[in-house]
Structures are given as structure tokens and as C-alpha cells.
Amino acid sequence: MDYGGYPAGYLRRIRALFPDKTRTLHLFSGQVDLSAFPGDTVDINSDLKPTYIDDAQTLTRVPLEQYDLVLADPPYSIEDADHYQTTMIKRNVVMRALQRLPLGAHVVWLDQVLPMYRKDAFEQEAAIGMWKSTNHRFRGITIFKRRDAAVSTNVAAATRRRADRNQELDLVGD
Numbered sequence: 165m166d167y168g169g170y171p172a173g174y175l176r177r178i179r180a181l182f183p184d185k186t187r188t189l190h191l192f193s194g195q196v197d198l199s200a201f202p203g204d205t206v207d208i209n210s211d212l213k214p215t216y217i218d219d220a221q222t223l224t225r226v227p228l229e230q231y232d233l234v235l236a237d238p239p240y241s242i243e244d245a246d247h248y249q250t251t252m253i254k255r256n257v258v259m260r261a262l263q264r265l266p267l268g269a270h271v272v273w274l275d276q277v278l279p280m281y282r283k284d285a286f287e288q289e290a291a292i293g294m295w296k297s298t299n300h301r302f303r304g305i306t307i308f309k310r311r312d313a314a315v316s317t318n319v320a321a322a323t324r325r326r327a328d329r330n331q332e333l334d335l336v337g338d
């Protein structure tokens with residue numbers, strides 16, 4: 165495995181979690197094994213010949229609305245970024261760019277840090293710890309789902325209305 169590549173079996177396992185997805189984007193794609201998980205790729209390094217040469221913090225060249233799954237494997241630290249000869253990313257800025265994904269799309273983010281994200285744009289559906297072997301850093305997989313803020317606002321409003329109604333009934337019962 166090359167420096168920073170996905171651990172063996174990772175792509176196969178993640179693919180099994182999402183059998184219904186139709187278009188996948190590998191973000192920070194490096195030398196990802198597309199035979200294990202087909203999809204389009206984005207990397208800032210043109211030598212790697214990604215589908216899109218772009219900065220994950222803006223993704224201006226990527227038609228994000230066409231993808232229903234994003235696999236992200238960012239550099240985890242300044243030292244890792246140095247290795248790739250890039251500057252360290254701002255995770256929250258990447259998550260902001262990913263708000264252009266369609267509702268229901270998932271983001272599978274492998275990292276040592278939970279990125280900051282807007283709770284009205286993404287729902288955290290799962291967190292999975294990953295221990296590769298002794299003397300290696302722990303990593304975590306966070307699975308986000310692009311959510312509809314309007315729906316969550318409606319659910320919150322309905323919950324409030326129900327609580328108000330119950331309170332009124334309690335008062336009537338007094």
C-alpha cells in the first residue's frame with residue numbers, strides 16, 4: 165500500500181454498506197483503487213490524473229449535484245499534508261463545499277478528527293472506529309447524510325405544536 169492509501173478491505177466494506185448508490189465521488193482520491201470501488205476522482209495533484217483537478221475546499225469544477233456518495237480521505241495533519249506537498253485543509257470549508265450535494269447523499273469521511281459541519285445541512289448517521297494494527301494511528305469513519313433543513317425544521321415545529329397541545333390538554337384536565 166502506498167503512503168496514506170486506504171487499508172486493505174476498506175473500499176470493499178464501504179461498498180457493501182451502500183448497494184443502492186449510483187454515482188460515487190472519491191475526494192482526496194490519491195491513488196484510490198477504482199477496481200475495488202468505481203467512481204470519479206478529485207485531487208489537487210494533477211500528476212495523479214484525477215477526473216477533476218480541484219481543491220476540495222471549493223470544488224468549483226465538480227458537478228456535485230450528480231453524486232449520491234462521496235468517499236473522503238483527507239490528509240490528517242500538517243505532516244501528512246507536507247508529504248503530499250499540499251497545505252493542510254480546513255475541514256469545515258470542505259464540508260461547506262459538500263453542501264451542494266443533493267439531499268440524501270452520503271459522505272464517508274475517514275480521518276483522525278471529526279470535521280465541523282452544519283447540523284441543518286448534514287446529519288451524522290454513524291461513527292466507526294478503525295484500528296489497523298499496533299503502533300499505527302487510530303482513525304475514524306464518520307458517515308454523514310445530506311439532510312433537508314426544511315424537513316428538520318418542520319419536524320421540530322410539529323414536535324413543538326404537539327407539546328403545546330399536550331400542555332393545553334393538561335391545563336384543561338386541571
Ligand SMILES: C[S@@+](CC[C@H](N)C(=O)[O-])C[C@H]1O[C@@H](n2cnc3c(N)ncnc32)[C@H](O)[C@@H]1O
Nearest residue numbers: 168169170192194195196207208219220237250
Ligand atoms: C490521504 S491521501 C489519499 C489516499 C487515497 N485514499 C488512496 O487510497 O491513495 C490524500 C490526498 O489528498 C490530496 N489533497 C491534499 N489537499 C487537497 C485539497 N485541498 N484538495 C484536493 N485534494 C487534496 C493529496 O494530493 C493526496 O493525494
